[in-house]
Amino acid sequence: TQKPFLLSLPISSPSYLLLPSPTLQDSSISSRQISPSLCLPIMPELAETYACAPSTERGRGILISGHPKSNSILYTNNRSVLILNLDNPLDVSVYGEHAYQATVARFSPNGEWIASGDASGSVRIWGAYNDHVLKKEFKVLTGRIDDLQWSPDGLRIVAAGDGKGKSLVRAFMWDSGTNVGEFDGHSRRVLSCAFKPTRPFRIVTCGEDFLVNFYEGPPFKFKLSHRDHSNFVNCVRFSPDGSKYISVSSDKKGLIFDGKTAEKIGELASGEGHKGSIYAVSWSPDSKQVFTVSADKSAKVWEISGDGSGKLKKTLTCGESGGVDDMLVGCLWQNDHLVTVSLGGTISIFSASDLDKSPVQISGHLKNVTSLAVLNSVPKTILSSSYDGLIIRWIQGTGYNGKLQRKETSQIKSLAAIDEEIVTSGFDNKIWRVKLSGDSDSVDIGSQPKDFSLALNCPELVLVTIDSGVVMLHGTKVVSIINLGFPVTASAVAPDGSEAIIGGQDGKLHVYSIRGDTLTEEAVLEKHRGAITVIDYSPDTSMFASGDSNREAVIWDRVSREVKLKNMLYHTARINCLSWSPDNRMIATGSLDTSIIVYELDKPVSSRMTIKGAHLGGVYGLAFVDDCSVASSGEDACVRVWRLT
Numbered sequence: 003t004q005k006p007f008l009l010s011l012p013i014s015s016p017s018y019l020l021l022p023s024p025t026l027q028d029s030s031i032s033s034r035q036i037s038p039s040l041c042l043p044i045m046p047e048l049a050e051t052y053a054c055a056p057s058t059e060r061g062r063g064i065l066i067s068g069h070p071k072s073n074s075i076l077y078t079n080n081r082s083v084l085i086l087n088l089d090n091p092l093d094v095s096v097y098g099e100h101a102y103q104a105t106v107a108r109f110s111p112n113g114e115w116i117a118s119g120d121a122s123g124s125v126r127i128w129g130a131y132n133d134h135v136l137k138k139e140f141k142v143l144t145g146r147i148d149d150l151q152w153s154p155d156g157l158r159i160v161a162a163g164d165g166k167g168k169s170l171v172r173a174f175m176w177d178s179g180t181n182v183g184e185f186d187g188h189s190r191r192v193l194s195c196a197f198k199p200t201r202p203f204r205i206v207t208c209g210e211d212f213l214v215n216f217y218e219g220p221p222f223k224f225k226l227s228h229r230d231h232s233n234f235v236n237c238v239r240f241s242p243d244g245s246k247y248i249s250v251s252s253d254k255k256g257l258i259f260d261g262k263t264a265e266k267i268g269e270l271a272s273g274e275g276h277k278g279s280i281y282a283v284s285w286s287p288d289s290k291q292v293f294t295v296s297a298d299k300s301a302k303v304w305e306i307s308g309d310g311s312g313k314l315k316k317t318l319t320c321g322e323s324g325g326v327d328d329m330l331v332g333c334l335w336q337n338d339h340l341v342t343v344s345l346g347g348t349i350s351i352f353s354a355s356d357l358d359k360s361p362v363q364i365s366g367h368l369k370n371v372t373s374l375a376v377l378n379s380v381p382k383t384i385l386s387s388s389y390d391g392l393i394i395r396w397i398q399g400t401g402y403n404g405k406l407q408r409k410e411t412s413q414i415k416s417l418a419a420i421d422e423e424i425v426t427s428g429f430d431n432k433i434w435r436v437k438l439s440g441d442s443d444s445v446d447i448g449s450q451p452k453d454f455s456l457a458l459n460c461p462e463l464v465l466v467t468i469d470s471g472v473v474m475l476h477g478t479k480v481v482s483i484i485n486l487g488f489p490v491t492a493s494a495v496a497p498d499g500s501e502a503i504i505g506g507q508d509g510k511l512h513v514y515s516i517r518g519d520t521l522t523e524e525a526v527l528e529k530h531r532g533a534i535t536v537i538d539y540s541p542d543t544s545m546f547a548s549g550d551s552n553r554e555a556v557i558w559d560r561v562s563r564e565v566k567l568k569n570m571l572y573h574t575a576r577i578n579c580l581s582w583s584p585d586n587r588m589i590a591t592g593s594l595d596t597s598i599i600v601y602e603l604d605k606p607v608s609s610r611m612t613i614k615g616a617h618l619g620g621v622y623g624l625a626f627v628d629d630c631s632v633a634s635s636g637e638d639a640c641v642r643v644w645r646l647t
Contacts (some may be wrong), residue, residue, distance in 0.1 A: 046600065046611050046644045049631065051094040052386075052396050053086055054079045054639030055347025055366040057103075058331050063236045063281030063295075064343060065149050065194065067108045068336035069130075075336060076116065077343070078104040079368070082618060082638050083118045085130070088339050088351055091364045091401050097134045098618035098638065100126065105147055105163075110176075111156045117176070119147030125161055127176060140179040142172050151197040158182055158220070160205050162192035171195060171207050173222055183222025187215040194237045198261060200244030206264070208235035214249045214257070216264035226264055230257055237282045241289035246310060248292055252279035256294060258310040268310030270294070275314075276302065284335040286354070291315065293340055295330035301342050303357065316357045318342075320350035364402045367392060371635035374623035375419035382627050386641050387417040387426065393436075396641060398627060409442050410434070416453060420461045427451040433466060435478060445478040453492050455537075457499035463516075465502055467493045472504065474519055482519040486512070494537035494546065503546060505534025511548055513563065525563055529556050532576075540582045540589075547589055549577030555591050557603070570607050572599055581624040581632065588646070590632050592621030598634055600646060613644060 056064055056077040066077045073088040081100045087093035100120045107118035109130065115137065117127050123143035129135045145164030152159055160173040170192045171185035185207070192209035205217040214228040214235055233252035240247045240261060250256045254277070256270035270292075278297035285292055292312065295301045300319055304312040320330075320342060327346030334341040340352035342361075347368050350361040367388040377383040383403070384396040391413050393406040412428045419425070424436045431450060436442040449468040457463040464475040471486040472493060489507035495516075496502070502514045502521060509530035514521040532552025539546045545566060549555040555577055557567035575594035582589050590600045598613040598621055617636025626632050627643060635641045 046598075046613050046646045048642060049645040050092050050398070050401070050643040051096070052384075052401055052641040052643075053084055053091065053094045053096075053364075053366050054082070055349070055368050056084075056332065056343050057368065058343070058345050058347060060326070060329075060345060061279075062331070063193075064332040065106055065237065065282065066332050066334050066341065066343060067106075068334055069109050070111055070113050072113070073337055073339060075334060075341060076107040076109065076118075077332075078107060078118070079639055080104070080619075080637075081120075082640075083107045083116070085116075086349075088336065088341070094640075095134070096618075096638070096640065097128060098615075099128070099134075099136065100124075106149055108150055108152055110152050111154055115156075115176075117150055117152065117159055119150050119161055119163070121146045123147055123163070123165065125150065125159065127159075138177065138179070140174065142174065144169055145191075148192065149194045151195055152176075153197050153203060154199045158197075160195050160197055162195040162207055162209070164191040170209070171205075173205065173220070182220045183217065185215075185217060185222065185224070187224045187227055188213060193235065194239075196238050196240045196247060198240050198244050198247075199242055200261075202262070204261070204264075206238050206240070206247055206249075206259075208238045208249050208251075210234050212251075214238060214259075216259075228257075228259070228264070228266065230266065231255060233279070236280065239283055239285055241285045241306075242287055243289040245289065246306070248283055248285075250280035250283045250294055254278065254280060254296075256280060256283065256292070256304075256312060258306065258312065260310075268307075268312065270304055270312035271314060274302075276300065278329075281331045282333045284333050286335050287337065291335075293333050293335045295333040295342050297329045297331075299328045299330060301330055301333060301340070301352075303340070318352055318357065318361075320344070320348075320352075320361050320363070365394070365405065366402065367394065367639040367641075369639060370619070370622060370637045371639055371641060372415065372622050373417035374625040374633055374635050374641070375417055375424070376625045376627055376633065377419060384625070384627065384633050384641065384643075385417065385419050385424065386623065386635055387414045388639065389413050389415065391428075393417070393424065393426075398631075398643065406436070406438070408434075408436055410444070415451065418454070418456045420456060420458060423461065425454070425456060425461075425464060427454050427466065433464065433475060433478075443478050445475060445480060447473045447475075447480060447483075449473070452490065455493050455495040455502075457495045458497040460499045463495065463499045465493050465495045467491070467504065472502075472521070474516075474521075484521055486521075488512075492534045492537050492548075494539055496539055497543055503537050503548075505530075505537055505548060505550075507533045509533060509550060509552075511537070511558075527558065527563060529565060529568070530554060535577055536580050538580055538582060540586045541584055542586050545586070547580055547582070549580050549591055551576040553577060553593065553595075555580060555589075555601075557589065567601065567603060567607065570599075570601060572607070572610060572612070573597065575620075578620065578622050579624045581626050583626045583629050583632075585629045587629070588626075590624050590626070592616070592624045592634060592636075594620040596620055596636070598624065598632070598644070600632070611646065616642065616644075 147163040150161040190210040198204040231251040276296035332343035395403040492505040511527040532550035553573040555570040573593040619637025623635035
């Protein structure tokens, strides 16, 4: 007789999908009798990723690169390497396995592999698709890697950067790490390198010693050096046909050389040239034009003639503010897209076939995203803030929707939003109220705010926690400063403004009633074994939740003040944030351990849904977008939306 097929999984798996037996109709087991051990877990899925912006540095260019067969580009931010599709900015993949700050990344000639370098001098080679499996890792230089390139046959890699002694440039076999040459001639940091895309192979390098060096090989050895630049040489690139290469420098010049002999054959016209340092250059696919960007906030397209001279074709501008953030520090000619990157992290995408067309602009955060808020608009608008003072709007299904302009660009510690107004706290002892239109007002509370909470139904009431107590605000007026006699770490105000819960360093929750400008203690709740880090009321105000630094979350009944859901101890580090679903059925917690855990209140905590590795470096912001979607943010400067199916 045929036996039913049984699949066994741990009973503590999140949620379950029943698998019918192939011979269920012939067996004596009914579908109602199948135990949880015969079920498959249903996991949350990543719906959207709103990418961070490329990391930039004042006075230095960044080198971005493109996929050889598609419109995807590579750039780095902190320890992450991002693959962004220019045709669909929501098509993002993030690689976060570097132990140090990632500095540069390049696709292999066939597009299957990616080589990325970091500040420690290591190069990691990993798969461009799926799980980004690591192929090899080599310690290439003793200092930061500033540029690397693949050979056209995909067998060799040359890397350049900083280091001790002569170890400023190294070429090696991609599979074994074996050296394929000696690179003498540089005395200071090497900023860029390029591999000739056609045979015979050549390598050219440039750097802070004002030199452009030419090497023959393999095995590669020094051939000659050019000293025509009078300042840092920031970028050097071979044309796709290998006939020429160009170097650009902080002396505002662009020099063009023969690709085989390294003889100087021309330069970009100086009369029409940039007025500031040229940070990056990129060739057109047909090798007849180049694209340059500069600290003068402009990008220029040049036509390169057969004799090597460069004539200006078009000057492009893409500034928003007119400030230093509009300086252009990176560029790429990717098929029909002309891509520029500003110091503020804004990516502008021009059409190479229609240079008069306005650019498409996308951007993101550069630093840790500490707070999230969701506006009740259609479609849903997500607001995110990073501690460097940047607030960005995201539209669900679309992505980047612009930066919120503020009069003051002070750093932001936490953010809350209601209707058309945003409330922020920072490191300047001030609480700011900012209208979405841009108008703002502030109040100085005289102490460093640690946390604050809004009464949603009467948003004029704000409770701000400081080291020794709380400050009660009405609008932008300080109503009272109350010393509570214990170190305060977190707070929450009931939506109607009648009650406040304040958490302390000792792990106790103090419940206060609010009458006018005074607080009256009603109860002290003890359950936590670590300092309280976050408190939040449920949308229907029947419950509240709290999390602590000892990785535990607790759900309480507001009326009886009894524990409603306990043993929520599945994080491995401090809980940074939590959020309720609008229908009060689920609660999500985010932690320093990089994971998000979603609990369903009508199920045991063992049936939790866990999102591991949600954000590199830790999760710092959570907000439910609707009953089945939750947005998260973290130290990786990205914002993600997860669908809970």
